[in-house]
Amino acid sequence: MSRHVGVLGAGVTGISSAILLQRAGYLVTIIAKDFPAGFETIDPVTQINYTSPWGGAHNRWVPPHPSNPQSVFEHPLSTTTFSHMKSLFTSHPKTAGITFLKGIEYLESPGPEYQSLTPAKAAELNLPGFRLLSPDEFPDSKVTWGCEYETYCVNPMVYLSFLLRRFVHRGGRIHKHTLRSPVEIFSLSQPVLKNGQVDAVVDASGNGFGDDANMFITRGQTVLVAEECDATVTRQNADGSWTFCVPRGFEGGTVIGGTKEVDDWECSPRLETRERLLKMFAGTYPKILGGKGRMTVMADIVGRRPSRKGGPRIEGEVVGLGGGEEEEKKGFVMHAYGLGGRGYELSWGVAERVVEGVEGWFSCARRDATATLLGTLDQEGL
Numbered sequence: 380m381s382r383h384v385g386v387l388g389a390g391v392t393g394i395s396s397a398i399l400l401q402r403a404g405y406l407v408t409i410i411a412k413d414f415p416a417g418f419e420t421i422d423p424v425t426q427i428n429y430t431s432p433w434g435g436a437h438n439r440w441v442p443p444h445p446s447n448p449q450s451v452f453e454h455p456l457s458t459t460t461f462s463h464m465k466s467l468f469t470s471h472p473k474t475a476g477i478t479f480l481k482g483i484e485y486l487e488s489p490g491p492e493y494q495s496l497t498p499a500k501a502a503e504l505n506l507p508g509f510r511l512l513s514p515d516e517f518p519d520s521k522v523t524w525g526c527e528y529e530t531y532c533v534n535p536m537v538y539l540s541f542l543l544r545r546f547v548h549r550g551g552r553i554h555k556h557t558l559r560s561p562v563e564i565f566s567l568s569q570p571v572l573k574n575g576q577v578d579a580v581v582d583a584s585g586n587g588f589g590d591d592a593n594m595f596i597t598r599g600q601t602v603l604v605a606e607e608c609d610a611t612v613t614r615q616n617a618d619g620s621w622t623f624c625v626p627r628g629f630e631g632g633t634v635i636g637g638t639k640e641v642d643d644w645e646c647s648p649r650l651e652t653r654e655r656l657l658k659m660f661a662g663t664y665p666k667i668l669g670g671k672g673r674m675t676v677m678a679d680i681v682g683r684r685p686s687r688k689g690g691p692r693i694e695g696e697v698v699g700l701g702g703g704e705e706e707e708k709k710g711f712v713m714h715a716y717g718l719g720g721r722g723y724e725l726s727w728g729v730a731e732r733v734v735e736g737v738e739g740w741f742s743c744a745r746r747d748a749t750a751t752l753l754g755t756l757d758q759e760g761l
C-alpha cells in the first residue's frame with residue numbers, strides 16, 4: 380500500500396509539493412486553515428497571513444552571484460519552476476492562470492550581478508529571450524542598465540484553484556483544520572483524515588510555527604488596477620525603492636507595486652503609498668495609461684512576505700512523537716517555508732526538493748526496517 384503524506388499548507392508551496400508527491404505515487408492529504416478561493420472573497424484582514432493570494436505574481440530572474448549565496452541556491456529552483464510553468468501553460472493555456480510575456484528590467488544602480496550579465500552569461504544561466512537594452516530604450520536618464528527576457532506571470536487564485544482541482548481530481552484529499560504544530564498531523568487519523576494516519580509531513584506553512592528565530596515579515600503594499608499591460612516591468616531605484624507591474628491576466632487586472640517593509644505589521648493600506656506607487660509606475664511606463672490621465676484602481680493589496688534570514692528552510696527533520704512507556708516513535712517533517720518574495724517563481728523547484736527529502740526518509744526507514752528484520756532473524760538463529 381502507498382505511503383500517506385500530509386502536507387500542511389495550501390499556498391503555492393504546499394499545493395505544488397502535494398502535486399509532485401502525488402505524481403511520485405504517494406497518497407497525499409493537504410491540511411490547512413486557508414485554501415484558494417476567488418480573489419474577491421479572500422479576507423484582507425483575517426487572511427493577511429495567507430500570503431499566496433496577495434502575491435503579484437511574476438517571475439523575475441535574480442542573477443546568481445557569489446556576493447549573494449542565497450541567489451546561487453535559488454537560481455536552479457527558479458529555472459526548474461520556469462520549465463514546469465511553460466509545460467503547464469502549453470497544455471492548459473486557457474485555464475491554468477499562467478501568462479507568458481516579456482519581462483523588462485530597468486536599474487538605476489546595478490550591482491555586480493547585473494553588470495556581469497552579458498548575453499553569453501544569460502544563455503549559460505538559461506534565461507530565455509535575454510537582450511540588453513540600449514540607453515535609448517531606457518525611460519529616463521536615471522536608468523543606467525536595462526534588459527528584457529521571456530517570462531511568465533500567474534493570476535494567483537486562478538492558478539492555485541486550477542492546481543488544487545487537478546490534485547483532488549487525481550485522488551488527493553483536503554482537510555480544513557488549524558494546527559498548533561506540524562507534528563500534530565501525525566496524531567490525526569480516520570475519520571478526520573480519510574486516508575488514515577500519515578507516514579510523513581511536509582511543513583509548507585509559509586511562516587514556520589513561530590519557533591524559527593530567522594523568520595520575519597516583509598510587508599508589501601500594491602495596487603490592483605483594471606488596465607492591462609503588455610509586459611511585466613520592474614524598476615529598481617538608486618534609493619532602494621521599486622516600481623513594478625504584474626499583469627495577472629484572466630480578467631484579474633494588473634498589480635502595480637510595491638513596497639518591501641521589514642517588520643511592518645500594518646494591515647491597512649496607506650493611501651499616500653497608493654498614490655506614490657501609481658505615479659512612479661506611470662512615470663516609468665506611461666504606456667499603461669493608454670492615453671488616460673490615471674489608472675482605474677480596483678483594490679489596494681497588503682501582504683506579508685514570509686522572509687527568512689539566510690533564505691528558505693528546505694530541509695528534513697526527524698521529530699519525536701512520544702510513545703508512553705514504549706520506546707519513543709519517530710516521525711519525519713520536511714520543512715519548506717520562508718519563501719519570502721519568491722514563492723511562485725521557486726515553487727516547482729522547491730516541490731522537487733520536497734519529494735527528494737520525503738523519498739530519502741522513506742528509503743532510510745525501509746533500510747532500518749530491513750536491518751531490524753535481519754537482526755531479528757539473526758537473533759532467532761534462522
Ligand SMILES: Cc1cc2nc3c(=O)[nH]c(=O)nc-3n(C[C@H](O)[C@H](O)[C@H](O)COP(=O)(O)OP(=O)(O)OC[C@H]3O[C@@H](n4cnc5c(N)ncnc54)[C@H](O)[C@@H]3O)c2cc1C
Binds near residue numbers: 718
Ligand atoms: C505584495 C507581494 C507581492 C509578491 N509578489 C511575488 C511575485 O511576484 N513572485 C513570487 O514568486 N512571489 C511573490 N510574492 C511572494 C509569494 O506570494 C509568497 O512567497 C508565497 O505566496 C508563499 O507561499 P507559501 O505557500 O509558502 O505560504 P502561504 O501562501 O502563506 O500558505 C501557507 C499555508 O499554510 C497554512 N497554515 C499556516 N499556519 C497554519 C496553521 N497553524 N494551521 C493550519 N494551516 C496553517 C495556511 O492556511 C496556508 O494554507 C509576493 C508577496 C507579496 C506579499
